Amino acid sequence: MNIGVGILGGTGYGAGELLRLCALHPGVDVVSVTSRQPGRIHEAHPHLRGFYGDQFEAEMNVGALSSYENAVVFSALPHGVSGQTLLELFEDVDEGSIKIIDLSGDWRLQSPQLHGEHYPHSPLAEDTRKTFVYGLSELYREQITQATRVANPGCLATASALALAPLGTLKPVGQIAVDAKTGSSGSGKDPKASTHHPTRHGNFRAYKPLAHQHEPEFRQAVEAQFPDGLPPTSFIAQSLPISRGIFVTVHAELEEEISGDALLEHLDNFYDASPFVRVLPQHPEIGTVVGTNFCDMSGAARGNQIIVCAALDNLGKGMAGAAIQNMNLMFGIEETAGLMHPALGPS
Numbered sequence: 545m546n547i548g549v550g551i552l553g554g555t556g557y558g559a560g561e562l563l564r565l566c567a568l569h570p571g572v573d574v575v576s577v578t579s580r581q582p583g584r585i586h587e588a589h590p591h592l593r594g595f596y597g598d599q600f601e602a603e604m605n606v607g608a609l610s611s612y613e614n615a616v617v618f619s620a621l622p623h624g625v626s627g628q629t630l631l632e633l634f635e636d637v638d639e640g641s642i643k644i645i646d647l648s649g650d651w652r653l654q655s656p657q658l659h660g661e662h663y664p665h666s667p668l669a670e671d672t673r674k675t676f677v678y679g680l681s682e683l684y685r686e687q688i689t690q691a692t693r694v695a696n697p698g699c700l701a702t703a704s705a706l707a708l709a710p711l712g713t714l715k716p717v718g719q720i721a722v723d724a725k726t727g728s729s730g731s732g733k734d735p736k737a738s739t740h741h742p743t744r745h746g747n748f749r750a751y752k753p754l755a756h757q758h759e760p761e762f763r764q765a766v767e768a769q770f771p772d773g774l775p776p777t778s779f780i781a782q783s784l785p786i787s788r789g790i791f792v793t794v795h796a797e798l799e800e801e802i803s804g805d806a807l808l809e810h811l812d813n814f815y816d817a818s819p820f821v822r823v824l825p826q827h828p829e830i831g832t833v834v835g836t837n838f839c840d841m842s843g844a845a846r847g848n849q850i851i852v853c854a855a856l857d858n859l860g861k862g863m864a865g866a867a868i869q870n871m872n873l874m875f876g877i878e879e880t881a882g883l884m885h886p887a888l889g890p891s
Contacts, residue, residue, distance in 0.1 A: 545571050545614060545875065545877060546571055546572070546573055546612065546614070547571055547572045547573070547612065547614045547615065547616060547871070547875055548572075548573055548575045548608070548609045548611070548612030548614065548615040548616070549566055549572050549573065549574045549575060549615075549616055549617075549618065550574075550575055550576040550577070550578075550604050550605065550606075550609050550615070550616070550617040550618070550642075551563070551574070551576070551577045551578070551617070551618045551619075551620055552578050552604060552617060552618070552619040552620060552621050552626070552629060552630075553578065553579065553619065553620040553621035553622070553625075553626070554577035554578055554579040554585065554588065554600050554620070555579045555581055555588040555589075555600070556620055556732060557729050557732065557859055558620040558647050558859065558863050558864055559577070559589075559618075559620040560588070560589040560591070560592065561859045561860065561863065561864035561865070562618055562620060562864040562867060562868070563577070563585065563589060563592055563595070563596060564589075564591070564592060564595075564864075565864055565865060565868050565882055565883065566868075566882070567592070567595045567596075568882050568885065569868065569881060569882030570881065570882065571877060571881060571882070572871075572882070573612070574596070575605060575608045575609055575612070575615075576601055576604050576605035576608055576609060577596075577598070577600055577601065578600060578601050578602065578603060578604055579600035579601075580602070581600065582599070582600065583599070583600060584596075584597060584598065584599055584600070585597070585598055585599075585600065588600075604617060604633065606633075606636055606637060606642070609642055610641065610642070614875055615641075615642045615643070616642065616643040616644070616645060616871055616874070616875075617633070617642055617643070617644050617645070618645050618646075618647065618867055618871075619644070619645070619646045619647060619648060620647050620648075621648060622648060622732070623648045623649045623650055623663055623665070623666055624648075624650065624663065624665035624666045624667075625648075626646055626647070626648035626650050626666075627646075627648065627650030627651065627666045627667045627669070628666075628667055630644060630646060630650075631667060631669060631672065634672070639675065639692055639693075640692040643691075643692050643693070643694075643871075643874050643875075644692070644693040644694070645679065645693075645694045645696055645867050645870055645871060645874075646676070646693075646694070646695055646696060647696045647863060647864070647867055648666075649662070649663055649666070649698060649757060649761075650663060650666040650667070650695075651672075651673055651676040651693075651695035652678065652695045652697065652698065652701075652761050652764075653757075653760060653761060653764065654673065654674075654764065655760070655764075656668055656670060658760045659673075662757035662760065663757070675692070675693050676691075676693045676694065676695040677690075677691035677693065677694050677695070678694075678695055678697065678764070678765060679691075679694040679695055679696045679697055679866065679867070679870045680697045680702060680705055680706075680765055680866075681818075681820075681866065681869050681870060681873060681879070682706060682709075682815065682818045682820075682821060683705065683709060683765060683766070683768075683769070685873060688870055688873045688874060689873050689874065689876065691874055692874075694870050694874065696863070696866055696867050696870065697761065697765065697862075697866060698757070698758045698761055698862075699726065699730050699790055699856075699858035699859075699862025699863055700724045700726060700730075700756070700758040700762075700781055700790060700792070700858075700862075701758040701761040701762040701765065702839070702856065702861060702862050702866065703724065703790045703791075703792040703839065703854045703855075703856050703862065704722050704724060704758065704759075704762040704779070704792050704794070704854075705761075705762040705765040705766050706821060706839050706841065706854050706856075707722075707792050707793075707794045707841060707852045707853070707854040708720065708722065708762065708766050708769075708777075708794050708852070709765075709766045709769045709814070710769075710810060710811050710814040710815070710852070711769075711770075711794070711796055711850075711852070712766065712769035712770035712771065712774075713769075713771070714796075714798050714802070714810065714850075715772065715798055715799040715800070716775055716796040716797065716798055716799075717775070717797055717798065717799055718775065718796075718797055719775060719776045719777065719778060720775050720776070720777045720778075720794060720795065720796045721777070721778050721794070721795040721796075722759075722762075722777055722778065722779045722780075722792065722793075722794050722795075723780060723782075723792065723793045723794075723795070724758075724779065724780065724781045724782065724790065724791075724792045725781075725782045725783075725784045725790065725791045725792075726781060726782070726783065726784060726789070726790045726858055727784050727786045727787050727788045727789045727790065727830075727858055728744050728783065728784075728785075728786070728787055729787050729788050729858060729859055730790070730858040730859075730862070730863075744783060744785050745785050746785060747783075747785055748782065748783065748784070748785065749782065749783050750780055750781065750782045750783075751781055751782070751783060752781060753780045753781075754778060754779065754780070756779055756780075756781050758779070758781070759777065759779040762779075763777060786830070788830075788834050788835075788857050788858060788859055788860075789830035789831075789833070789834055789855065789856075789857055789858065790830070790854075790855065790856050790857070790858045790862055791828075791830055791853070791854070791855050792853070792854045792855075793851055793852070793853050794851065794852045794853075794854075795849075795850075795851050796849075796850055796851075796852075797848050797849050797850070798848045798849075798850060799848070800848060801845075801847045801848045802845050802848065802850065803845055804843070804844050804845045806845070807843045807844070807845045807850055807852075808823060808825065808842065808843060811823045811841060811842075811843055811852070815841075819879060819880050819884075820837050820838050820839060820861060820865075820869065820880075820883070821838075821839050821841060822838055822839070822840050822841065823841050823842065824840055824841065824842045825842070826842060827842050827844075827853055828840035828841060828842055828853055828854065828855035829855060830855050830857075830891075831887070831889075831890065831891040832855070832887050832889070832891070833855050833856050833857050833860070833861070833887055834857050834860070834887050834888070834891045835857060835860060835885075835887050835888060835891075836857060836860050836861070836865070836883075836885065836886065836887045837857075837860050837861045837865030837866070837868070837869060837883040838856065838860075838861060838887075839854055839855070839856040839861050840854070840855045840856070841853065841854045841855075865883055868882055868883055869883060
């Protein structure tokens with residue numbers, strides 16, 4: 545099977561990682577990549593020189609994509625811009641004829657109230673919103689295989705949800721604390737006062753404490769895993785002085801005591817059918833997942849107190865890798881196609 549691929553917003557970090565992964569995928573043809581900035585793809589992404597020499601296009605080449613029996617558009621546009629652009633694309637494309645995977649936050653939250661609070665510049669479009677499936681493969685695999693439109697998860701939400709989901713049947717009590725640390729590439733390619741290298745290097749800071757948009761997202765993602773109801777959560781994101789990587793630690797207390805070995809066995813059983821979640825006997829590290837689609841996870845216990853740690857690459861499993869994984873599921877091909885490669889060592 546050859547899948548025709550189009551990418552909206554081709555100059556950003558997410559698009560660059562998508563293009564890199566597409567170059568490694570045995571079953572895709574990159575047909576059209578759009579950008580408002582003229583030039584060749586490898587000029588925006590020098591690491592892809594020799595793989596892509598085509599020019600960016602001003603608009604998606606729907607005609608070329610439609611010539612493929614199987615086609616998908618990835619939107620790597622910013623929040624707000626992506627949603628509006630896709631609404632315009634839907635006017636020209638019948639639902640299902642070209643599948644859609646949106647990497648922005650525009651379609652993730654199903655609650656109109658929460659969406660309006662966290663993405664005020666993004667269209668609500670309630671009827672269209674209902675056509676998108678949340679794209680966390682490990683928790684929504686069956687829904688994704690039937691989907692024509694997928695809302696790709698946020699990077700911090702992915703790591704948090706993967707660490708939190710297995711706790712649902714362990715009966716946590718009280719508040720669950722989620723501590724998340726992230727690399728600078730998750731903030732996008734354009735430098736900002738808080739993400740510019742001179743202000744980030746050798747520094748450490750928290751941002752959006754108790755107000756981050758990924759908290760309602762990961763809560764929405766894991767609710768079904770908590771038969772007794774999801775307890776209150778507190779979430780804080782912190783900026784690491786590195787380019788790529790996320791490290792999340794979930795702190796919880798359980799009704800009953802558990803051993804560290806029993807916790808690890810529980811995590812391992814929960815993700816037994818998930819090829820990209822690796823449960824480790826030792827604590828995970830960011831360096832062993834950078835450039836991959838893996839999420840490494842471990843945990844520790846002391847009486848009824850537990851922690852679960854998860855590490856992933858925000859541009860890989862937290863973004864472009866997850867999008868390719870979702871594409872594989874949507875087209876019924878091997879879930880690991882184009883993604884089963886190790887990290888660099890040392891990173």
